[in-house]
Amino acid sequence: MPSTKALIRRPGPRLAEGLVTHVERTPVDTALAFDQWVAYAGALRAHGWETVEVEPADDCPDSVFVEDTVVVFRNVALIARPGAESRRPETAAVEEAVARLGASVNWVWEPGTLDGGDILKVGDTIYVGRGGRTNADGVRQLRAVFEPLGARVVAVPVSKVLHLKSAMTALPDGTVIGHPPLVDSPSLFPRFLPVPEESGAHVVLLGGSKLLLAASAPKSAELLADLGFDPVVVDISEFEKLEGCVTCLSVRLRELYA
Numbered sequence: 001m002p003s004t005k006a007l008i009r010r011p012g013p014r015l016a017e018g019l020v021t022h023v024e025r026t027p028v029d030t031a032l033a034f035d036q037w038v039a040y041a042g043a044l045r046a047h048g049w050e051t052v053e054v055e056p057a058d059d060c061p062d063s064v065f066v067e068d069t070v071v072v073f074r075n076v077a078l079i080a081r082p083g084a085e086s087r088r089p090e091t092a093a094v095e096e097a098v099a100r101l102g103a104s105v106n107w108v109w110e111p112g113t114l115d116g117g118d119i120l121k122v123g124d125t126i127y128v129g130r131g132g133r134t135n136a137d138g139v140r141q142l143r144a145v146f147e148p149l150g151a152r153v154v155a156v157p158v159s160k161v162l163h164l165k166s167a168m169t170a171l172p173d174g175t176v177i178g179h180p181p182l183v184d185s186p187s188l189f190p191r192f193l194p195v196p197e198e199s200g201a202h203v204v205l206l207g208g209s210k211l212l213l214a215a216s217a218p219k220s221a222e223l224l225a226d227l228g229f230d231p232v233v234v235d236i237s238e239f240e241k242l243e244g245c246v247t248c249l250s251v252r253l254r255e256l257y258a
Helices: 029-047 085-100 136-149 220-224
Strands: 007-008 048-054 072-074 074-081 104-108 119-122 125-130 150-159 168-170 177-178 192-194 202-206 212-215 228-235 250-251
Touching: 007 029, 007 085, 007 119, 029 048, 029 228, 072 085, 072 136, 072 250, 074 136, 085 104, 119 168, 125 136, 136 150, 212 220, 220 228
Parallel strands: 007 048, 074 104, 125 150, 177 192, 212 228
Antiparallel strands: 007 250, 072 074, 119 125, 168 177, 202 212
Protein backbone atom coordinates (compact mmCIF):
# COMPACT_ATOMS: atom_id res chain seq x y z
CA MET A 1 0.00 0.00 0.00
CA PRO A 2 1.29 3.50 -0.76
CA SER A 3 2.15 5.61 2.26
CA THR A 4 -0.10 8.55 3.11
CA LYS A 5 2.06 10.15 5.78
CA ALA A 6 2.97 13.82 5.48
CA LEU A 7 5.53 15.66 7.59
CA ILE A 8 4.50 19.14 8.71
CA ARG A 9 6.05 21.66 11.09
CA ARG A 10 4.23 24.50 12.78
CA PRO A 11 5.39 28.06 12.08
CA GLY A 12 7.58 29.59 14.76
CA PRO A 13 7.38 33.00 16.44
CA ARG A 14 10.10 34.43 14.16
CA LEU A 15 8.28 33.55 10.93
CA ALA A 16 8.12 37.18 9.80
CA GLU A 17 11.95 37.24 9.71
CA GLY A 18 12.07 34.50 7.07
CA LEU A 19 14.40 34.87 4.09
CA VAL A 20 13.21 36.53 0.89
CA THR A 21 15.25 36.60 -2.31
CA HIS A 22 13.03 37.20 -5.35
CA VAL A 23 10.26 39.30 -3.76
CA GLU A 24 10.15 42.49 -1.74
CA ARG A 25 9.67 42.02 1.99
CA THR A 26 6.15 42.79 3.20
CA PRO A 27 4.75 42.45 6.74
CA VAL A 28 3.64 38.96 7.76
CA ASP A 29 0.69 38.46 10.09
CA THR A 30 1.99 35.57 12.22
CA ALA A 31 -1.38 34.90 13.86
CA LEU A 32 -3.09 34.62 10.49
CA ALA A 33 -0.20 32.48 9.23
CA PHE A 34 -0.75 30.01 12.06
CA ASP A 35 -4.47 29.81 11.25
CA GLN A 36 -3.62 29.21 7.59
CA TRP A 37 -1.15 26.49 8.55
CA VAL A 38 -3.81 24.77 10.68
CA ALA A 39 -6.23 24.90 7.73
CA TYR A 40 -3.54 23.55 5.37
CA ALA A 41 -2.84 20.60 7.67
CA GLY A 42 -6.58 20.05 8.01
CA ALA A 43 -6.96 19.90 4.22
CA LEU A 44 -4.30 17.18 4.04
CA ARG A 45 -6.06 15.14 6.74
CA ALA A 46 -9.47 15.67 5.13
CA HIS A 47 -8.16 13.98 1.99
CA GLY A 48 -6.67 10.91 3.62
CA TRP A 49 -3.21 12.06 4.72
CA GLU A 50 -1.85 11.31 8.17
CA THR A 51 0.09 14.36 9.30
CA VAL A 52 3.24 13.80 11.35
CA GLU A 53 4.36 16.93 13.15
CA VAL A 54 8.11 17.50 13.32
CA GLU A 55 9.46 19.11 16.49
CA PRO A 56 9.28 22.91 16.17
CA ALA A 57 12.44 24.91 15.49
CA ASP A 58 11.42 28.25 16.93
CA ASP A 59 14.83 29.87 16.43
CA CYS A 60 14.65 29.18 12.68
CA PRO A 61 12.26 31.61 10.94
CA ASP A 62 11.87 29.45 7.81
CA SER A 63 11.38 26.12 9.58
CA VAL A 64 7.69 25.84 8.59
CA PHE A 65 8.93 25.19 5.03
CA VAL A 66 9.76 21.64 6.01
CA GLU A 67 10.03 20.29 2.47
CA ASP A 68 13.41 21.97 2.05
CA THR A 69 15.04 19.78 4.71
CA VAL A 70 14.76 16.31 3.18
CA VAL A 71 14.26 14.36 -0.06
CA VAL A 72 12.69 10.91 0.11
CA PHE A 73 12.75 8.33 -2.70
CA ARG A 74 11.32 4.89 -2.05
CA ASN A 75 12.34 4.19 1.57
CA VAL A 76 15.51 6.30 1.56
CA ALA A 77 15.73 9.81 3.00
CA LEU A 78 18.45 12.24 2.00
CA ILE A 79 18.82 14.92 4.66
CA ALA A 80 19.42 18.20 2.87
CA ARG A 81 22.15 20.73 3.50
CA PRO A 82 20.28 23.98 2.84
CA GLY A 83 21.95 26.56 0.68
CA ALA A 84 21.11 29.24 3.25
CA GLU A 85 23.34 28.62 6.26
CA SER A 86 20.72 29.97 8.67
CA ARG A 87 18.43 27.08 7.74
CA ARG A 88 20.84 24.23 8.47
CA PRO A 89 19.73 23.76 12.11
CA GLU A 90 16.27 22.85 10.78
CA THR A 91 17.36 19.39 9.64
CA ALA A 92 18.10 17.59 12.94
CA ALA A 93 14.49 17.07 14.03
CA VAL A 94 13.46 16.11 10.49
CA GLU A 95 16.18 13.47 10.43
CA GLU A 96 14.81 12.07 13.69
CA ALA A 97 11.25 12.07 12.33
CA VAL A 98 12.00 10.19 9.10
CA ALA A 99 14.21 7.68 10.95
CA ARG A 100 11.39 7.02 13.41
CA LEU A 101 9.08 6.35 10.45
CA GLY A 102 11.47 3.67 9.16
CA ALA A 103 13.38 5.46 6.42
CA SER A 104 17.03 4.72 5.73
CA VAL A 105 18.89 8.00 6.28
CA ASN A 106 21.65 9.58 4.18
CA TRP A 107 23.10 13.10 4.29
CA VAL A 108 24.36 15.80 1.95
CA TRP A 109 27.87 16.72 3.04
CA GLU A 110 29.95 19.86 2.62
CA PRO A 111 30.65 21.36 0.10
CA GLY A 112 27.32 20.20 -1.29
CA THR A 113 24.18 22.24 -0.79
CA LEU A 114 20.69 21.03 -1.61
CA ASP A 115 17.19 22.27 -0.76
CA GLY A 116 14.24 19.91 -0.99
CA GLY A 117 12.26 22.60 -2.79
CA ASP A 118 14.59 22.08 -5.74
CA ILE A 119 13.38 18.49 -6.18
CA LEU A 120 10.48 17.50 -8.45
CA LYS A 121 9.77 13.77 -8.68
CA VAL A 122 7.85 12.48 -11.70
CA GLY A 123 7.66 8.71 -11.51
CA ASP A 124 11.25 7.49 -11.23
CA THR A 125 12.65 10.73 -12.66
CA ILE A 126 14.03 13.23 -10.16
CA TYR A 127 14.37 16.73 -11.57
CA VAL A 128 16.74 18.83 -9.47
CA GLY A 129 16.98 22.58 -9.77
CA ARG A 130 20.53 23.86 -10.08
CA GLY A 131 20.43 27.45 -8.93
CA GLY A 132 20.72 29.64 -5.91
CA ARG A 133 20.22 27.09 -3.12
CA THR A 134 21.39 23.81 -4.69
CA ASN A 135 24.92 23.54 -6.07
CA ALA A 136 26.66 21.11 -8.41
CA ASP A 137 28.07 19.01 -5.58
CA GLY A 138 24.60 18.71 -4.07
CA VAL A 139 23.34 17.38 -7.40
CA ARG A 140 26.24 14.91 -7.53
CA GLN A 141 25.45 13.60 -4.05
CA LEU A 142 21.74 13.30 -4.90
CA ARG A 143 22.68 11.15 -7.89
CA ALA A 144 25.00 8.99 -5.79
CA VAL A 145 22.24 8.19 -3.30
CA PHE A 146 19.22 7.71 -5.57
CA GLU A 147 20.46 6.46 -8.95
CA PRO A 148 21.43 3.04 -7.49
CA LEU A 149 17.77 2.76 -6.40
CA GLY A 150 16.55 3.18 -9.97
CA ALA A 151 16.05 6.92 -10.12
CA ARG A 152 16.95 9.01 -13.15
CA VAL A 153 18.31 12.36 -11.99
CA VAL A 154 17.96 15.31 -14.37
CA ALA A 155 19.50 18.69 -13.49
CA VAL A 156 17.42 21.72 -14.48
CA PRO A 157 18.64 25.35 -14.50
CA VAL A 158 16.83 27.68 -12.07
CA SER A 159 17.54 31.41 -12.27
CA LYS A 160 14.21 33.23 -12.05
CA VAL A 161 12.78 31.86 -8.79
CA LEU A 162 13.96 30.57 -5.41
CA HIS A 163 13.50 26.84 -6.04
CA LEU A 164 12.61 24.55 -8.93
CA LYS A 165 9.18 23.97 -7.39
CA SER A 166 8.68 27.71 -7.12
CA ALA A 167 8.34 27.50 -10.91
CA MET A 168 6.73 24.12 -11.58
CA THR A 169 5.18 20.95 -10.22
CA ALA A 170 3.56 17.97 -11.94
CA LEU A 171 0.07 16.58 -12.43
CA PRO A 172 -0.84 12.94 -11.64
CA ASP A 173 -0.17 11.88 -15.24
CA GLY A 174 3.35 13.33 -15.13
CA THR A 175 2.61 16.51 -17.08
CA VAL A 176 4.76 19.31 -15.70
CA ILE A 177 2.90 22.57 -15.12
CA GLY A 178 4.54 25.98 -14.83
CA HIS A 179 4.10 29.71 -15.26
CA PRO A 180 6.15 30.36 -18.44
CA PRO A 181 7.87 33.64 -17.41
CA LEU A 182 9.47 31.80 -14.48
CA VAL A 183 10.56 28.58 -16.22
CA ASP A 184 14.10 28.53 -17.61
CA SER A 185 13.80 25.54 -19.97
CA PRO A 186 10.29 24.14 -20.49
CA SER A 187 11.60 22.05 -23.41
CA LEU A 188 13.43 19.80 -20.91
CA PHE A 189 10.10 18.20 -19.99
CA PRO A 190 8.33 15.67 -22.23
CA ARG A 191 4.95 17.28 -21.46
CA PHE A 192 4.63 20.87 -20.27
CA LEU A 193 1.40 22.73 -19.56
CA PRO A 194 1.54 26.50 -19.04
CA VAL A 195 -0.68 27.98 -16.31
CA PRO A 196 -1.73 31.63 -16.08
CA GLU A 197 -0.57 32.44 -12.53
CA GLU A 198 2.68 31.95 -10.65
CA SER A 199 1.01 30.18 -7.73
CA GLY A 200 -0.99 28.06 -10.16
CA ALA A 201 2.23 26.21 -10.92
CA HIS A 202 2.22 24.74 -7.40
CA VAL A 203 0.03 21.70 -6.76
CA VAL A 204 0.12 18.92 -4.19
CA LEU A 205 -1.28 15.60 -5.40
CA LEU A 206 -3.80 14.56 -2.76
CA GLY A 207 -4.86 11.34 -4.48
CA GLY A 208 -7.04 10.55 -7.47
CA SER A 209 -7.91 13.75 -9.32
CA LYS A 210 -7.65 16.01 -6.25
CA LEU A 211 -5.05 18.79 -6.36
CA LEU A 212 -4.24 21.10 -3.47
CA LEU A 213 -3.42 24.63 -4.64
CA ALA A 214 -3.41 28.18 -3.37
CA ALA A 215 -6.39 30.51 -3.34
CA SER A 216 -4.23 33.08 -5.15
CA ALA A 217 -4.52 31.10 -8.41
CA PRO A 218 -8.24 31.11 -9.35
CA LYS A 219 -7.61 31.10 -13.11
CA SER A 220 -5.28 28.12 -12.82
CA ALA A 221 -7.81 26.31 -10.63
CA GLU A 222 -10.43 26.88 -13.31
CA LEU A 223 -8.07 25.58 -16.01
CA LEU A 224 -7.28 22.44 -14.01
CA ALA A 225 -10.97 21.86 -13.28
CA ASP A 226 -11.71 22.13 -17.01
CA LEU A 227 -9.10 19.40 -17.55
CA GLY A 228 -10.96 17.07 -15.20
CA PHE A 229 -9.09 17.67 -11.96
CA ASP A 230 -10.66 18.55 -8.64
CA PRO A 231 -8.94 21.60 -7.11
CA VAL A 232 -8.84 21.82 -3.31
CA VAL A 233 -8.10 25.45 -2.49
CA VAL A 234 -6.30 26.77 0.60
CA ASP A 235 -5.33 30.32 1.52
CA ILE A 236 -1.59 30.56 2.26
CA SER A 237 -1.18 34.29 1.61
CA GLU A 238 1.13 34.89 4.60
CA PHE A 239 3.51 32.16 3.47
CA GLU A 240 3.49 33.45 -0.10
CA LYS A 241 4.97 36.70 1.26
CA LEU A 242 8.03 34.58 2.13
CA GLU A 243 8.16 32.80 -1.25
CA GLY A 244 6.36 29.80 0.21
CA CYS A 245 3.85 27.65 -1.64
CA VAL A 246 1.62 24.64 -1.00
CA THR A 247 4.36 22.12 -1.72
CA CYS A 248 6.96 23.41 0.74
CA LEU A 249 4.67 23.29 3.80
CA SER A 250 4.79 19.47 3.93
CA VAL A 251 6.80 16.43 2.87
CA ARG A 252 4.56 13.79 1.34
CA LEU A 253 6.01 10.32 2.03
CA ARG A 254 4.31 8.40 -0.75
CA GLU A 255 6.59 5.37 -1.01
CA LEU A 256 7.53 4.78 2.62
CA TYR A 257 7.31 1.08 3.44
CA ALA A 258 4.44 0.12 5.70
